[in-house]
Amino acid sequence: MGISIGLMLVAGIVLLGVLLVIWGIGVYNRLVKERELVRNAMGQIAAQIESRWDALKSLIEATRQYAGHEADTFKSVTEARSRVTSQSTVADVEQDNQLFGRAMANINAVAEAYPDLKASSVYQQSMGAVDKYENQVRQSRMVYNDTVTKYNRTIQQVPSNIIAGIFNFSQERYFENSPEKAETPSWNA
Template sequence: MIYYLIGTIVIIVLLIGWVISTYNNLIRARELVRNAMGQISTQVESRWDALKNMIEGTKQYAEYEAKTLADITEQRSTLGQGAAVSDVNEDDRLFNQAMGKLFAVAESYPELKASQVYQDTLKNVDKYEQQVRQSRMIFNDTVTKYNRIIQTVPSNIIANLFHFTTETYFENSSNKTDMPSWS
C-alpha cells in the first residue's frame, strides 16, 4: 500500500513539474515573440526618424509640401512590443505614402534631390528598411517556434489551459515583393 502512495506522489510531483516546465517554456516563447516585435518597432522608429530629417530638409525648398509630409508623420502611432502585425502594416502604408509624396517633391525641386542631406537620408532610410525586413523575418521565425509549441501535444494542453493563442505572421503583400527603389 505504501508503494502505491509513494508511486502516486511521485507521479503527481512529476506531473506538476511537467506543467510548470511547459508553462515556463510557453512564457519564454511568447516573450521572444514580443521581443521580436519590439525589434521591428525600434527599426520602424529609426526609419521614421530618417524620414523626418528629410522632411526638415524639404522645408527650405517647399514649405507646403513639408507641412503635408509632417501631417502624415503625425498620423502614425508609435509601435511597441505589444503591436500587432496589422499595426505594423498600417505604419508601412503611412510610411510609403510619405515617401511617395517626398519623391514627388524631390522631382519638383531638382536642387533638393541633388542635395547631400537628401542623398544621405535616402541611404539611411534604405538601411532601416533593410533592417525592418530582417526583423520581420526574425519575427516570423520566432512566431513559428512559438506557434509550434502551443499546437503540439502535449504542450497544447497547457497552452489551452492557460489561454495561449497563436500569433500572426507577417506576409508579403503585392507591394512588398520587390525591394523598394529609393533613387
C-alpha cells in the same frame, strides 16, 4: 503486507502527480519564454520603424527648403502616425507601413518636381538612412516570423498544447508577403 502495497501505490500516484506538476511548470515556462521572444522580436521591429521615421523627418527637413507647404503636410503625417511598440500587432505594423509608404511616395513626387532637392547631399544622405532602416525593418520582420513559427509550433504540439490551452496561450499572426513588401524599396530611383 496489504498496507505496504497500498502505501507503494499511493507513493507511486503522488510521485506521478509531482512529475506531472514539474512537467507542467517546465512547459509553462517554455511557453512564456517563447512568447517573450515574440514580443522582443516585435520590439526590434518597433525600434527599426522608429529609426526609419526619424530618417524620414530628416527628409522632410530637406524638403522644407524647396517646398515648404509639402513639408508641412509630411510633418503632419509623421505626427499623426501611431507608435509601434513591442505590444503592437502585425496589423499595427502593416498600418504604419502603409502610412510610411504614402509619405515616401509624396516625398518622391516632390523630389521629382525639384531636381535640386534630389541632388542635395542632405536629401541623398537621408534617403540612404531611410533605405538602411527599411532593410533593417525587413530583416526584423523575418526574425519575427521565425520566432512566431517556433512559438506557434510549441503551442500546437502534443502534449504542450494541453498547457497552452489551460493558460490561454494563443497563436501569433505572421507578417505575410505582399507584392509591395516583396520588392526592395527603391526610394532613390
